[in-house]
Amino acid sequence: xxxxxxxxxxxxxxxxxxxxxxxxxxxxxxxxxxxxxxxxxxxxxxxxxxxxxxxxxxxxxxxxxxxxxxxxxxxxxxxxxxxxxxxxxxxxxxxxxxxxxxxxxxxxxxxxxxxxxxxxxxxxxxxxxxxxxxxxxxxxxxxxxxxxxxxxxxxxxxxxxxxxxxxxxxxxxxxxxxxxxxxxxxxxxxxxxxxxxxxxxxxxxxxxxxxxxxxxxxxxxxxxxxxxxxxxxxxxxxxxxxxxxxxxxxxxxxxxxxxxxxxxxxxxxxxxxxxxxxxxxxxxxxxxxxxxxxxxxxxxxxxxxxxxxxxxxxxxxxxxxxxxxxxxxxxxxxxxxxxxxxxxxxxxxxxxxxxxxxxxxx
Numbered sequence: 001x002x003x004x005x006x007x008x009x010x011x012x013x014x015x016x017x018x019x020x021x022x023x024x025x026x027x028x029x030x031x032x033x034x035x036x037x038x039x040x041x042x043x044x045x046x047x048x049x050x051x052x053x054x055x056x057x058x059x060x061x062x063x064x065x066x067x068x069x070x071x072x073x074x075x076x077x078x079x080x081x082x083x084x085x086x087x088x089x090x091x092x093x094x095x096x097x098x099x100x101x102x103x104x105x106x107x108x109x110x111x112x113x114x115x116x117x118x119x120x121x122x123x124x125x126x127x128x129x130x131x132x133x134x135x136x137x138x139x140x141x142x143x144x145x146x147x148x149x150x151x152x153x154x155x156x157x158x159x160x161x162x163x164x165x166x167x168x169x170x171x172x173x174x175x176x177x178x179x180x181x182x183x184x185x186x187x188x189x190x191x192x193x194x195x196x197x198x199x200x201x202x203x204x205x206x207x208x209x210x211x212x213x214x215x216x217x218x219x220x221x222x223x224x225x226x227x228x229x230x231x232x233x234x235x236x237x238x239x240x241x242x243x244x245x246x247x248x249x250x251x252x253x254x255x256x257x258x259x260x261x262x263x264x265x266x267x268x269x270x271x272x273x274x275x276x277x278x279x280x281x282x283x284x285x286x287x288x289x290x291x292x293x294x295x296x297x298x299x300x301x302x303x304x305x306x307x308x309x310x311x312x313x314x315x316x317x318x319x320x321x322x323x324x325x326x327x328x329x330x331x332x333x334x335x336x337x338x339x340x341x342x343x344x345x346x347x348x349x350x351x352x353x354x355x356x357x358x359x360x361x362x
Contacts (some may be wrong), residue, residue, distance in 0.1 A: 009058045009065050012113055018054040018070075019047045025058075028065060028096070034128065036261045036268065037090035041236050042069045046086040049229035054085055054103060057113050059097070059106040067097035067106030067133070072119075079333055080120040089220070089229070091152065091268070092322065093126035093309045095133040107136035114329075121328040121337065125149060129323040137325055144327040155304040155316040158267075159296040162317055164289065172289035175282035186255070186281065191245040197238050200247060201231060203254045204273075213275040228264050234271075237261050243270075245289045248283040256283020258291050267295040268305040288313055 013021045022029065026040035033039045047054035054071035059067035070085040084093045095110075097103045114120055122141070126149050127134050138144045153315060155162050179186035191197045205221055212219035221227045237243025241260040248255045258272035274284035295301045306314040326335050 009060075009068075011058055011060070011109065013056045013058075014053055018056040019044060021056045021058065022047060022054075022070060025065065029068065029070075032094075032096045032098075034094055035263050035266075036088040036233075036237070036242075036270075037086055037092045038094035038096070039127075042233060045083050045229050045232045045236070046072070046089070049225045049232065050085075050087070050089075051223075051225055052087075055082075055113075057106070057110050059102060059109045061102065061105060066102035067095070067109070068097050069110050077246060078119055079329075080117040082114065082117075082120055082122045084124050084126075087225070090126050094333060095124075095127065097133055097213075100132040102134035103131065104136045107133050107140055110137070111140045117329070119329050119333060121326070121333050123324065123326050125324040126322040126327065129321075134323060134325060137327070141327040144325060147324050147326070149322040149324055150294065150308040151310055152308050152320045152322070153306045153310055153314045153316045154318050154320060155292065155295075156302070156318045158292065158301060159299065159305045160302075164292055165298060166254070166312065168315070169289060169293075171285045172282075176248065176286050179255075179278075179281045184250050184281075185252070187204060187249040188286070189245075189247040189249065190290075190294075191247060192241075192243075194235065194236065194239055197245060200245070200254065201234070204245070204247070204257050204259075205231070207254045207257065207275045208271070208273040210276055214276050230271075234259055244291075244294070246287040246288045246294075248281070250278045250281055250283070253277065254283075255281055256287050256289040258284070258286075260291050260294075265301055266303040266305055267291070267301055268307055270307065285313060 008301040009021055009025060010017070022040055022044050029038070029040040029043065036042055050072065052074040055071040055073050057069040057071065058065055072079045072083050072085045072087055084090055094105070095106060097106045106313060114122060134146065138146060176186055176188070189196070189200070205227065209219040209221050221230060234243060240243070243259065245257055245259045247257045254275055255278035256272070259270045261268050262271045272284055272287060274282065293305055295304045304316070308315065
């Protein structure tokens with residue numbers, strides 16, 4: 001059945017047709033996926049809930065699928081803006097294919113489809129720098145630019161060659177115990193089943209949104225589509241036994257949490273926030289350490305991945321840097337993008353901090 005579906009996949013599918021292709025080719029996609037954000041469940045959720053039209057470009061050879069690009073297209077000022085499906089939410093982006101020859105075929109199919117759009121910009125982020133499909137796209141797209149993504153710190157050999165230092169554990173324990181010393185009731189939870197998750201998921205969402213607003217920015221979860229996508233991903237991971245949420249409570253309120261997604265022998269910290277009301281008890285730090293210790297104590301886990309961006313809370317012994325590709329059909333497309341980005345920065349810089357906080361909290 002799978003081979004028949006592979007052979008019958010159309011070269012290009014859009015909208016509901018794209019979602020159908022992703023479901024039909026789920027086994028093909030998942031067998032090649034490097035991480036959770038390249039799996040069929042993530043891509044179908046993105047196509048279902050996120051803004052933009054889903055587009056799937058498929059490369060064939062001898063009647064069989066040898067490559068697939070899952071994309072999202074939005075249109076702005078007459079220009080098709082093309083990203084990977086999932087866009088900025090992807091910590092790991094991927095073009096799925098069967099090797100160098102298939103990668104070249106996929107790149108060719110993608111470029112043929114792009115050129116039919118007339119005016120377009122292409123931004124494919126968080127790709128593996130060594131991906132032959134990336135190299136093929138650079139050759140086929142004059143003026144294409146490849147740039148490094150944000151570093152992703154990680155712990156390699158967690159539980160074997162690397163163990164959490166005693167002082168880190170002591171600081172987390174001290175932060176947790178501080179609530180008790182202040183006469184408050186504190187508790188740690190591990191949510192690894194749907195019943196427990198459903199009990200606390202609304203509170204976790206509100207803690208994240210409130211923390212983002214207090215930091216002077218809109219929360220991604222303010223967008224109903226992103227919220228639906230996010231909760232779908234977390235629920236699906238927990239239901240499949242591939243997700244766990246660590247929570248610290250103070251007086252039965254969420255003081256901090258982290259969500260970890262499991263990719264084989266790797267635990268990836270997908271989400272996490274600390275509650276504004278209980279900042280003094282460092283619920284985020286407490287949950288970070290709990291998550292790393294869980295990985296450290298599991299003999300089947302080799303890597304703890306903090307995902308994008310360095311912060312003081314992230315520690316480890318290695319990092320991964322992925323690559324982004326940008327190209328466009330006309331220089332005027334890039335000029336307009338730069339002008340709009342500059343205008344947005346100047347407007348934000350001109351607003352007082354209090355005004356920014358009021359705007360983002362609406």
